[in-house]
Amino acid sequence: MSFTYDYYNPTTIHFGKGKIEAITKHIPKDNKVLIVYGGGSIKKNGVYDQVVKALESYEFFEFSGVEANPTYETMNKAVEVIKENNIDFVLAVGGGSVIDGCKYLIAASQYEGDAWDFLDGSAQVEKALPLGVVLTLAATGSESNTGAVLTKRETNEKRFFHSVLSFPKFAVLDPSVMASLSDKQLANGLVDAFVHTCEQYITKANTSLLHDGYAQTILKGLVTLANDWENRRELVWLENLMLLANQALNGFIGTGVTQDWATHFIGHELTAYYGIDHARTLAIVQPSLLRVLKEDKKDKILKMGTEVFNINEDEEAVIKAIENLYEKVGISTNLNDYEIDDKVIENVLSGLKIHGMTAIGENANITLETSEKILKMSMK
Structure with missing residues (x-):
């Protein structure tokens, strides 16, 4: 094809x-x-x-x-x-x-x-x-x-x-102009850009060397910035974040490739009900989603491991590297660390149902039951 x-x-x-x-x-x-x-x-x-x-x-x-x-x-x-x-x-x-x-x-x-x-x-x-x-x-x-x-x-x-x-x-x-931003804002920006790229990359295999390579370059750049977090006030660090975030979602790396966005759809409901920062909802949802869907996403997760993190191990090692990346910039991936109530899963699932998000992801196989499993797994 x-x-x-x-x-x-x-x-x-x-x-x-x-x-x-x-x-x-x-x-x-x-x-x-x-x-x-x-x-x-x-x-x-x-x-x-x-x-x-x-x-x-x-x-x-x-x-x-x-x-x-x-x-x-x-x-x-x-x-x-x-x-x-x-x-x-x-x-x-x-x-x-x-x-x-x-x-x-x-x-x-x-x-x-x-x-x-x-x-x-x-x-x-x-x-x-x-x-x-x-x-x-x-x-x-x-x-x-x-x-x-x-x-x-x-x-x-x-x-x-x-x-x-x-x-x-x-x-x-x-x-x-970003030099005066808080650590929270800079961390949110980095994680937001990282997940944007993942939503267009950790999906199905494609034949474009450019698109995969471009996505991997963006992801590697963001990993580099996270590892260089202590220099986040330097102009060069800020320049790179601004460039990478722009390229992550200016439309190009998603052209012609299968996209996901389930992490975003679930995350949107967490923001709507509990006011959790958008980027933080992504950090909460994504690792658990990858664990639940790791068989579907196995090839791309492993490819991300070798090309982005230099990890030649199994899917869990790559997912753990993603979690560590978020934690490194001060963002928890544990839903229980945020201000929620005992109706959080009920509310999110209700929102997904109301908005027709009952068959999401690149394979349209993330049902409400799957979303429930993802949310429960995120409550560590």
Whole structure:
């Protein structure tokens, strides 16, 4: 069987220290701009001042308060700001959460109905405002892909959508702005990028030497950063994390290959019900999922062992190496180490059932019973 794929990515990347001023190359001078950000850390690390200076000749507005898991409720408030001020261009200044929220925002503001329709699959995005990004946290790759994940607080739902209209027009990746991030944020970014790559790699065999090799390069790079954790404040370390996280989910390594994403689907329910950081839900779920599915994934797990970890042992040794990687950067893989209750399995399974996630994974054989087994195994 021949290897085929289609790939399109129109996002212009400006990478490196001092690149924030490049945003003016992409935003027409007569556009009204809405700057969207999170809790205000950009005002402490100098990013806000650089953005405002670059936009000094523009008419711009601000919307702040986007959560670590962006909510439908908060982003709908930003929709009103766009409509009231006839905004032409949205600039997301932050990490994946702010960017995801803005992908919803640019579409919701141009939609007559309830824009949750995009998240539950009952409508497709047909029109959207242009979006630009100043990235402050490397993790999700959202700065140059089509995906967005949002949470609806009212119903404890965490859902996602994709649209080609969600591609940012540009993304500024200045690694130096990450120097002020907490250890928790840096660790989350590293683990997020690692699991993103695994979801596109630890699946079925394929004939593309490039795709497997590229994924392995990303994984090896992230392993190197974890082993060099003590130098996480150095610019070179930050540069590499930002590059690797971007390439992990800009769409290329998943083209033409079978993808998984079951770890994400189960993890989304943990975030929706318990507010656990996205990356940490991935670290909780993935090792147990690999143990339960190790016969299905045996070839790729063993290949990952030899090519990424230099381990020539069985699947369990490779899975243990993955767990050790997460623990090395301070992230527990034990669900019991997080704030949960005795209904955690019941709640997650209920969420999966409601959202139609009853036959997930690359072989569509992860049933609710399998998910239950994975969750029980994660409670060490």
